[in-house]
Amino acid sequence: MEDSLHTLPTPQAITDPADPRLDDIRHLNSSDARPDLPGGKGLVIAEGKLVVSRLVRSDFPVRCIVGFPEKIQALREELANEPVRDTPAVYEVDRETLAEVVGFDMHRGLVAAANRVVERTVAGVLSNIPSGPATIAVLEGVGDHENIGACFRNAAGLGVSAVLLGAGTADPLYRRAVRVSMGHVLRVPYAHFQGKSTNWQQGLRALQERGFTVIALTPNTDVDLAQAIASVRRQQPEGARIAIMVGAEGPGLTEHAMRAADLRAAIPMAPDTDSLNVATAAAIGFYAARF
Amino acid sequence: MEDSLHTLPTPQAITDPADPRLDDIRHLNSSDARPDLPGGKGLVIAEGKLVVSRLVRSDFPVRCIVGFPEKIQALREELANEPVRDTPAVYEVDRETLAEVVGFDMHRGLVAAANRVVERTVAGVLSNIPSGPATIAVLEGVGDHENIGACFRNAAGLGVSAVLLGAGTADPLYRRAVRVSMGHVLRVPYAHFQGKSTNWQQGLRALQERGFTVIALTPNTDVDLAQAIASVRRQQPEGARIAIMVGAEGPGLTEHAMRAADLRAAIPMAPDTDSLNVATAAAIGFYAARF
Numbered sequence: 001m002e003d004s005l006h007t008l009p010t011p012q013a014i015t016d017p018a019d020p021r022l023d024d025i026r027h028l029n030s031s032d033a034r035p036d037l038p039g040g041k042g043l044v045i046a047e048g049k050l051v052v053s054r055l056v057r058s059d060f061p062v063r064c065i066v067g068f069p070e071k072i073q074a075l076r077e078e079l080a081n082e083p084v085r086d087t088p089a090v091y092e093v094d095r096e097t098l099a100e101v102v103g104f105d106m107h108r109g110l111v112a113a114a115n116r117v118v119e120r121t122v123a124g125v126l127s128n129i130p131s132g133p134a135t136i137a138v139l140e141g142v143g144d145h146e147n148i149g150a151c152f153r154n155a156a157g158l159g160v161s162a163v164l165l166g167a168g169t170a171d172p173l174y175r176r177a178v179r180v181s182m183g184h185v186l187r188v189p190y191a192h193f194q195g196k197s198t199n200w201q202q203g204l205r206a207l208q209e210r211g212f213t214v215i216a217l218t219p220n221t222d223v224d225l226a227q228a229i230a231s232v233r234r235q236q237p238e239g240a241r242i243a244i245m246v247g248a249e250g251p252g253l254t255e256h257a258m259r260a261a262d263l264r265a266a267i268p269m270a271p272d273t274d275s276l277n278v279a280t281a282a283a284i285g286f287y288a289a290r291f
Numbered sequence: 292m293e294d295s296l297h298t299l300p301t302p303q304a305i306t307d308p309a310d311p312r313l314d315d316i317r318h319l320n321s322s323d324a325r326p327d328l329p330g331g332k333g334l335v336i337a338e339g340k341l342v343v344s345r346l347v348r349s350d351f352p353v354r355c356i357v358g359f360p361e362k363i364q365a366l367r368e369e370l371a372n373e374p375v376r377d378t379p380a381v382y383e384v385d386r387e388t389l390a391e392v393v394g395f396d397m398h399r400g401l402v403a404a405a406n407r408v409v410e411r412t413v414a415g416v417l418s419n420i421p422s423g424p425a426t427i428a429v430l431e432g433v434g435d436h437e438n439i440g441a442c443f444r445n446a447a448g449l450g451v452s453a454v455l456l457g458a459g460t461a462d463p464l465y466r467r468a469v470r471v472s473m474g475h476v477l478r479v480p481y482a483h484f485q486g487k488s489t490n491w492q493q494g495l496r497a498l499q500e501r502g503f504t505v506i507a508l509t510p511n512t513d514v515d516l517a518q519a520i521a522s523v524r525r526q527q528p529e530g531a532r533i534a535i536m537v538g539a540e541g542p543g544l545t546e547h548a549m550r551a552a553d554l555r556a557a558i559p560m561a562p563d564t565d566s567l568n569v570a571t572a573a574a575i576g577f578y579a580a581r582f
Binding site for chain 2: 150159269275
């Protein structure tokens with residue numbers, strides 16, 4: 001039945017917080033740490049109507065949707081004319097029940113859980129990007145879940161085609177990353193470079209073979225971002241393909257990663273200030289690359 | 292002695308968490324809510340060496356600096372050749388004492404408290420901006436302390452001369468805003484527009500009289516940001532003076548504020564995505580206005 005499409009199932013009411021049908025969303029604050037699953041990775045959790053509807057429209061197989069009756073109703077109305085791929089269980093609960101199950105008062109009143117899917121490969125992600133102008137993001141080692149979520153939100157908003165992740169990067173499907181991304185981690189294609197520590201030379205060569213110029217964002221260069229992008233545009237007047245590469249907040253990109261990039265470029269900063277937050281720097285890179 | 296300068300005083304050791312000399316930093320999680328002070332506004336708190344050193348170099352009169360001996364020593368070394376204006380009390384404490392006083396384990400091991408100063412006026416802030424090219428920020432109603440801190444961090448990094456705040460904007464001197472701003476709320480000049488609800492027509496006229504073109508960032512326009520800035524540059528070829536105006540996350544700018552602006556401009560967004568975080572949108576605005 002993989003190819004068939006359905007409307008969202010009729011909700012069932014649950015009043016007992018101990019009901020095992022609610023186990024997927026039990027103790028949400030630790031729900032994504034699942035040492036019982038391979039790699040310790042757990043379910044994908046979506047909170048609030050916007051993110052839940054993005055989860056339903058994503059490739060992730062939705063297991064259940066739980067919420068206040070009026071929130072379930074609003075979601076059903078939004079999806080009324082839009083067949084969904086899965087047939088998740090849909091449960092109506094009241095505010096007290098939901099709070100007891102998830103472990104805190106969930107004002108948004110709507111939560112869903114999905115299974116993970118096999119992650120894409122870098123080659124697979126790249127082969128899906130049409131030829132012509134495109135921007136992609138390369139995150140070397142962004143370890144903070146809010147930052148990685150913000151990177152995906154900014155990538156989606158600013159038209160980035162894909163996000164490629166180094167070995168030290170935080171899990172984009174962690175609950176907080178899903179939330180901060182506004183659900184865009186569920187939509188923007190991404191993949192990890194292979195290996196326990198990324199071989200940047202080899203990883204970035206794959207991008208370059210597909211016509212991308214890799215621009216490493218770093219404060220330690222005299223080339224400014226606008227100059228770097230202009231030089232790529234001169235070489236690809238038919239439409240620049242640019243990969244914006246950023247490193248961990250604090251240390252920034254490693255020398256190792258920067259050596260594998262084509263260009264280094266700085267966002268010009270005022271004297272005696274700090275580097276920008278990594279997601280903010282990436283957003284400026286995406287904006288500058290696009291226009 | 293207002294004009295005299297000093298080196299940082301010799302630290303005194305304190306071992307008793309109940310010592311009243313530590314009252315300024317007691318229960319930090321609620322330290323900035325001070326209903327006993329006029330307007331309920333409390334002390335300015337700086338955490339960590341970077342922000343504490345920025346506080347010491349700011350206009351805010353430092354009352355005390357408290358930290359682990361090695362952190363105090365590092366700060367003293369940094370400031371050794373740099374006379375400071377105030378003579379704050381300097382206290383050395385161990386990790387347990389500091390944790391008990393502030394109410395949580397403060398890994399950074401250094402904290403300082405300062406008095407507020409009389410806030411600048413919009414006219415005062417504007418009159419201090421030299422003629423010629425300049426960017427300023429106007430925040431209509433950014434209510435979230437992290438967002439306002441991030442706006443100041445981005446403003447400082449991207450060379451913004453001043454930040455002007457509407458009535459509904461959160462207090463930039465709230466502890467979390469100070470921290471997220473990396474201390475830049477203590478350095479970037481700012482002022483609130485007068486009145487319980489801002490009269491934007493009148494407030495923005497003052498900017499326009501000083502040569503600033505006010506660009507309201509909003510998704511609801513066909514003019515893109517780059518076009519808007521290019522049009523200002525054509526009118527001011529000798530150096531554009533641009534005010535980037537942003538509204539609260541969620542609702543964005545009110546129609547009231549937008550009507551008082553000179554131009555409306557959008558950061559072009561990919562279809563079916565959300566608006567950017569307000570501090571990220573502002574950062575892109577600052578970047579685009581500068582270059």
